[in-house]
Amino acid sequence: MALTDRAIKTAKIPNDKKQAKLHDMDGLYLLLNASGKYWRWCYTYNNKRKTMAYGTYPAVSLKEAREKNTQAHKLHHDGVDPSQHKKLKKQQAKEKEQLTANTFEAVAMQWYQIQLTRWTEKHAKTINSRLNSHVFPFIGSVPVGQLTRQQVINIIKSVIDKGTIEAAKRIAQICRQVLEYACDSGYINAVPMGNMKSLFPDHVAKPMPAILEPHKIGDLMRRMHGYQGTYIVKMALNLLPYVFLRSTEFRLARWKDIDLDAALWTIPAKDRKQRKSAKENPDNVHLVPLSTQAIKILTELKVFTGHQAHAFPSRSGKAIISENTINKALHNMGFKGKQVGHGFRAMFRTSMIEQGFNEKVLERQLAHVEKNKTIRAYDRAEHMEERTKIMQHWANYLDALRDGATVVSIGRALANKA
Numbered sequence: 001m002a003l004t005d006r007a008i009k010t011a012k013i014p015n016d017k018k019q020a021k022l023h024d025m026d027g028l029y030l031l032l033n034a035s036g037k038y039w040r041w042c043y044t045y046n047n048k049r050k051t052m053a054y055g056t057y058p059a060v061s062l063k064e065a066r067e068k069n070t071q072a073h074k075l076h077h078d079g080v081d082p083s084q085h086k087k088l089k090k091q092q093a094k095e096k097e098q099l100t101a102n103t104f105e106a107v108a109m110q111w112y113q114i115q116l117t118r119w120t121e122k123h124a125k126t127i128n129s130r131l132n133s134h135v136f137p138f139i140g141s142v143p144v145g146q147l148t149r150q151q152v153i154n155i156i157k158s159v160i161d162k163g164t165i166e167a168a169k170r171i172a173q174i175c176r177q178v179l180e181y182a183c184d185s186g187y188i189n190a191v192p193m194g195n196m197k198s199l200f201p202d203h204v205a206k207p208m209p210a211i212l213e214p215h216k217i218g219d220l221m222r223r224m225h226g227y228q229g230t231y232i233v234k235m236a237l238n239l240l241p242y243v244f245l246r247s248t249e250f251r252l253a254r255w256k257d258i259d260l261d262a263a264l265w266t267i268p269a270k271d272r273k274q275r276k277s278a279k280e281n282p283d284n285v286h287l288v289p290l291s292t293q294a295i296k297i298l299t300e301l302k303v304f305t306g307h308q309a310h311a312f313p314s315r316s317g318k319a320i321i322s323e324n325t326i327n328k329a330l331h332n333m334g335f336k337g338k339q340v341g342h343g344f345r346a347m348f349r350t351s352m353i354e355q356g357f358n359e360k361v362l363e364r365q366l367a368h369v370e371k372n373k374t375i376r377a378y379d380r381a382e383h384m385e386e387r388t389k390i391m392q393h394w395a396n397y398l399d400a401l402r403d404g405a406t407v408v409s410i411g412r413a414l415a416n417k418a
Helices: 006-009 062-077 082-101 102-114 121-139 149-161 163-186 214-225 230-245 249-251 292-305 325-335 343-354 357-364 383-404 411-417
Strands: 019-023 028-032 036-045 046-059 264-267 286-289
Touching: 028 149, 036 062, 036 082, 046 062, 046 082, 062 082, 102 121, 102 163, 121 149, 121 163, 149 163, 214 230, 214 325, 214 343, 214 383, 230 249, 230 292, 230 325, 230 343, 230 383, 286 383, 292 383, 343 357, 357 383, 357 411
Parallel strands: none
Antiparallel strands: 019 028, 028 036, 036 046, 264 286
């Protein structure tokens, strides 16, 4: 006899039993026990007795239970195990839900949080900006499992079309790293992009603007010596030619790393261009012998900023001078396109080679990376005596050009003694 909603609602378990069954049509029945009322259907598949579950009453009504039972009977009639079919559908729904939840943006932010421990604050901000400006607006909502190579290519091409080739390369690298993380995390089985080198035009490196002619160097030194801007910038302009450090190394100058008595400035590994290896090799410092001219400038500067951690603090005192401070000052003095802060390195190298100094020693002082790892591990203090003489000669040379005196090179004499 077919069940009715009234019969189901009023049904009770006999006092002498722990459970009871209320039978409906086509083998459907309602199992009653102390915990609730359960829709069931028993069937045989491959000579094995199995039970199909349709849920509980009243969450699943009588009408819904009958519909589920009809569908299960059809599957059984077609040779499909209804219980196995149900498990498969549930698994597919779960996979689809996971696929939709793991969007490129969600996975990228997981990767980003992990990388934060390895990055500088500035680099982290750069990565975050590139993701939010160039990537997320286009593929942020796309599940990583559905992302195509063409979608990534479209992003890279849009950046290339704006003329920012290097930025496009960095963005491609970021996307690849995120997708490699997605692959390693089990979100996808393969990274849907190659190296994409064919997208990028051949890069022609442009040398940093640098003044190399002696009489022009003299004019530059005089102009910087008479700079009328803020005191901190004036001192930075006057010191940089004598030490010719990279921008980050120079701007991050800390008083604790500058020993005026020993005339030595030690650049920590974490501040160097090769700072990625700082954790593995914290002793990979760069030593800068200080000329008497550099010591004089730093001694004067220390009176004003020696109470702070950094030698060149910003106006607020809470940070350091910006990356563009030196270049902007040079620009304002009329040297736009002729000289930048980084250009003092080329000025030093070219001038000293022309004067006959040992190129290997110059490379050490410029902290250019030695390709041989074994040599690199032991050469941080190599040729220090000669490097110290070169740094003093360089400072004297700059002063002589500034003052318009006749310059006499001692480079070849030093080189012959080396």
